[in-house]
Amino acid sequence: MLIKRPADIEPSEITPRALFEDRRRFVLKAGLGAIAGAALWHGLPRAAQAAPVKLSPLTPSPLSTTEAQTPYKALTTYNNFYEFGTGKEDPALNAGKMQTRPWTVKVEGLAGKPRTFDIDDLLRLAPLEERIYRLRCVEAWSMVVPWVGFPLASLLKQVDPLGSAKYVEFVTHYDPQIMTRRRILDWPYTEGLRLDEAMHPLTLLAVGLYGEVLPNQNGAPLRLVVPWKYGFKSAKAIVAIRLRETPPATAWNTSAPQEYGFYSNVNPEVDHPRWSQATERRIGDLRKRPTMMFNGYADQVASLYQGMDLRKDY
Ligand code: MTE
Numbered sequence: 001m002l003i004k005r006p007a008d009i010e011p012s013e014i015t016p017r018a019l020f021e022d023r024r025r026f027v028l029k030a031g032l033g034a035i036a037g038a039a040l041w042h043g044l045p046r047a048a049q050a051a052p053v054k055l056s057p058l059t060p061s062p063l064s065t066t067e068a069q070t071p072y073k074a075l076t077t078y079n080n081f082y083e084f085g086t087g088k089e090d091p092a093l094n095a096g097k098m099q100t101r102p103w104t105v106k107v108e109g110l111a112g113k114p115r116t117f118d119i120d121d122l123l124r125l126a127p128l129e130e131r132i133y134r135l136r137c138v139e140a141w142s143m144v145v146p147w148v149g150f151p152l153a154s155l156l157k158q159v160d161p162l163g164s165a166k167y168v169e170f171v172t173h174y175d176p177q178i179m180t181r182r183r184i185l186d187w188p189y190t191e192g193l194r195l196d197e198a199m200h201p202l203t204l205l206a207v208g209l210y211g212e213v214l215p216n217q218n219g220a221p222l223r224l225v226v227p228w229k230y231g232f233k234s235a236k237a238i239v240a241i242r243l244r245e246t247p248p249a250t251a252w253n254t255s256a257p258q259e260y261g262f263y264s265n266v267n268p269e270v271d272h273p274r275w276s277q278a279t280e281r282r283i284g285d286l287r288k289r290p291t292m293m294f295n296g297y298a299d300q301v302a303s304l305y306q307g308m309d310l311r312k313d314y
Contacts, residue, residue, distance in 0.1 A: 055128060055148050055208045063202060064132035065296075070143035072210045074283045079217045080137070081236055083179035083189065091217035097178040098237065100221040109169075109242035112160030119221045123207055126150040130211070131204055136266045136295045137231035142280045147225055148208030153199045161195065161243050168198040169248035170224055171240040185251040191224065191235040192248035192262065196304055202227055202297060205238075228297040230264045261314040265305070266295035270314050 081091035103119040128148055136142045156168070174188035197203065204225040207214060214220040219236025226233045232252050242248070252260035259273055268278045268291040279288040294301050305313075 055123070055211060055213060058128050058130040058148055058211065061129045061131045064130070064146075065134055065144060066132075067134065067144050069132060069146055070283050075143060075145060075209060076215045076217060078283060080231070081217055081219070082184050083174065083187065084217070085180065086184065092215075094178075095216035098173070098175070098216050098220070100216065100237075103221050103239075105222060105238060106240040107155060107159045107243075108240065109244055110162040110165035111243050112162060113158070115159050117155075119207075122150075122155075122222070126154065126207075128207070131225075133202075133204075133225060133227040134295055135225070135227060135231050135234070136280055136291060138260070138264070138272060138277075140275060140277065140280050140291075141283055142291075142295075143283045145225075146210055147204060147206040148211060149204040149206035149225065151201055152203045152205050152224070153201065155205060155241070156198060156243070159243075164245050165243035166195050167244045167247050168193050168195060169240075169242040169244055170235040170238050171242065172235050173237040173239050185255050186249075188239075189235060189251045190248060191233055192250050193226065193233070194247075194304075195243070197226070197301075200301065200304065202300055228266055228294040228301045230266060232260065233264050263305075263310070263313050265310065265314075266291060267293060267310055267314065269293075270311055 077092045078088045079091040080088070081095055084091045084094040101119070104116050105119065105122070106114070106116045108114040126149075128150060130146055130148055132144060132146045134142060134144055152168075170191045170193075172189045176187075179187070193203070204227075206219070206223045206225045207221060209215075209218060214223060216237075219234070219238075222238045223236045224234050224238065247262055250260075250262060252264075253262055266277075271277055277291055280291045281288055292298070
């Protein structure tokens with residue numbers, strides 16, 4: 001990956017959170033109670049749906065960290081979204097061209113009930129949580145993000161994964177009219193998880209951050225978040241989720257297999273071939289801090305990898 005380290009971000013570039021407190025808030029329209037919402041989420045026809053959706057109120061999650069959150073401005077102006085350019089500031093400048101409505105997400109492949117979801121149905125019907133997660137990028141910077149989303153598992157359960165499904169592939173939007181035509185990576189950007197990783201309660205599909213709908217540069221309208229893996233697993237602008245028997249090709253693993261493995265678990269003991277992964281810098285803080293195994297989520301996820309050699313399966 002092209003590297004611009006956190007030291008390149010001047011503290012003055014980072015706007016305090018208070019400046020964003022007056023941001024637009026989405027309010028759940030009265031009348032859509034939690035029970036009705038849950039029932040609709042489980043599959044009533046579209047015509048039966050009630051009110052339009054908003055991103056509030058949000059249920060706080062016990063899985064959230066209480067660490068200081070990275071300011072909104074830093075999260076939304078220092079991005080990787082290579083379809084819109086390789087500079088960290090490029091996605092904020094260019095991703096506004098992407099139309100995120102209408103938008104559908106196919107959940108298909110080895111499923112008893114494959115289904116295409118309209119993004120507004122997901123926003124309306126999925127019980128939305130706020131999950132504050134650490135995210136560690138492979139480039140040795142990290143951040144703390146108040147995501148809004150719902151567990152990927154709750155979406156996958158809607159389509160009844162077959163017993164033969166062992167992996168999940170994520171396919172993202174690619175439109176050469178508004179995105180780069182340079183073959184920086186194989187487009188569309190793809191990612192993958194093992195099914196048990198995908199079903200893990202920490203694995204989130206994000207639709208917002210800081211209580212708001214996701215900005216385009218952060219992966220609107222739907223983006224994966226896997227907090228114990230390097231940030232590049234977080235596929236942005238997802239259009240299809242496929243259940244598969246075999247591991248899917250992933251964009252970074254295809255482009256540089258010696259540098260980016262399928263698992264991509266945060267691991268301070270396994271260096272990237274070109275730099276150490278032992279420490280990291282949080283955006284806006286020039287101090288180095290030690291990187292934690294599985295990004296600090298080892299208690300919850302280490303058992304998924306029991307018996308594996310994480311130097312080989314990096
Ligand atoms: N998704 C798409 N479609 N295209 C990309 O280039 N970059 C990945 C990931 N998801 C990327 C993507 C990388 S390398 C990182 S570190 C994270 O998005 C960055 O997410 P952020 O910009 O919200 O911090």
